[in-house]
Amino acid sequence: xxxxxxxxxxxxxxxxxxxxxxxxxxxxxxxxxxxxxxxxxxxxxxxxxxxxxxxxxxxxxxxxxxxxxxxxxxxxxxxxxxxxxxxxxxxxxxxxxxxxxxxxxxxxxxxxxxxxxxxxxxxxxxxxxxxxxxxxxxxxxxxxxxxxxxxxxxxxxxxxxxxxxxxxxxxxxxxxxxxxxxxxxxxxxxxxxxxxxxxxxxxxxxxxxxxxxxxxxxxxxxxxxxxxxxxxxxxxxxxxxxxxxxxxxxxxxxxxxxxxxxxxxxxxxxxxxxxxxxxxxxxxxxxxx
Numbered sequence: 397x398x399x400x401x402x403x404x405x406x407x408x409x410x411x412x413x414x415x416x417x418x419x420x421x422x423x424x425x426x427x428x429x430x431x432x433x434x435x436x437x438x439x440x441x442x443x444x445x446x447x448x449x450x451x452x453x454x455x456x457x458x459x460x461x462x463x464x465x466x467x468x469x470x471x472x473x474x475x476x477x478x479x480x481x482x483x484x485x486x487x488x489x490x491x492x493x494x495x496x497x498x499x500x501x502x503x504x505x506x507x508x509x510x511x512x513x514x515x516x517x518x519x520x521x522x523x524x525x526x527x528x529x530x531x532x533x534x535x536x537x538x539x540x541x542x543x544x545x546x547x548x549x550x551x552x553x554x555x556x557x558x559x560x561x562x563x564x565x566x567x568x569x570x571x572x573x574x575x576x577x578x579x580x581x582x583x584x585x586x587x588x589x590x591x592x593x594x595x596x597x598x599x600x601x602x603x604x605x606x607x608x609x610x611x612x613x614x615x616x617x618x619x620x621x622x623x624x625x626x627x628x629x630x631x632x633x634x635x636x637x638x639x640x641x642x643x644x645x646x647x648x649x650x651x652x653x654x655x656x657x658x659x660x661x662x663x664x665x666x667x668x669x670x671x672x673x674x675x676x677x678x679x680x681x682x683x684x685x
């Protein structure tokens with residue numbers, strides 16, 4: 397028999413909560429190699445969640461689109477890992493990570509909720525309560541994400557609580573998926589020179605990763621400060637011009653700066669998700685016909 401309406405409504409809301417938690421935890425992950433083990437833990441949970449519901453979905457003949465949406469948290473984590481692996485060779489890719497995880501991974505979470513809301517609107521049963529529940533969860537999340545990004549930076553405190561403990565030190569130096577694990581956050585690691593050749597090689601990699609992280613953070617702060625400075629200069633120049641201060645302002649040249657863009661990666665990701673969801677809906681319509 398199909399999924400009961402109340403059960404499906406609960407699963408829709410639960411999926412929304414899981415997506416929000418994934419978006420919240422993604423910015424807390426340290427960069428590779430320190431983030432390999434925390435990422436593996438989150439990825440294992442994101443895979444076990446849809447697998448635990450597989451038998452129920454199959455027995456109750458749940459919609460294929462609804463089944464696929466349960467893999468979205470795992471896709472979010474895979475995208476983060478892909479960018480981080482590229483960043484090991486191209487440090488500039490860390491800027492993409494910063495924009496991807498900005499505001500508790502708000503871009504990916506928004507795409508996921510758009511797809512989930514589209515599914516709820518397509519299904520005739522219980523549209524209003526499902527949409528209402530999703531919005532009640534999503535709107536506070538957006539407010540908290542923006543507030544944390546601008547003022548509190550709560551994700552940094554959460555990162556130190558989750559991944560800054562001593563339990564990670566027991567796995568120091570072990571390899572996972574070809575990446576040697578670091579048991580501590582980069583700021584907690586001993587990066588001084590070592591007399592042991594193997595240890596020194598490992599610490600050199602950690603120093604390079606920490607340097608890339610600092611350069612990416614400084615580049616982003618420099619972009620923001622240059623934007624603020626140029627905006628201030630333009631504002632002062634316009635106010636002085638309106639007061640008729642003279643011709644010296646004609647010699648002032650201000651090049652408007654703009655924040656670096658995340659490029660086509662986010663657009664391609666959104667297009668891929670929408671295309672896959674549309675294909676699933678088309679297949680459902682064809683099967684019913």
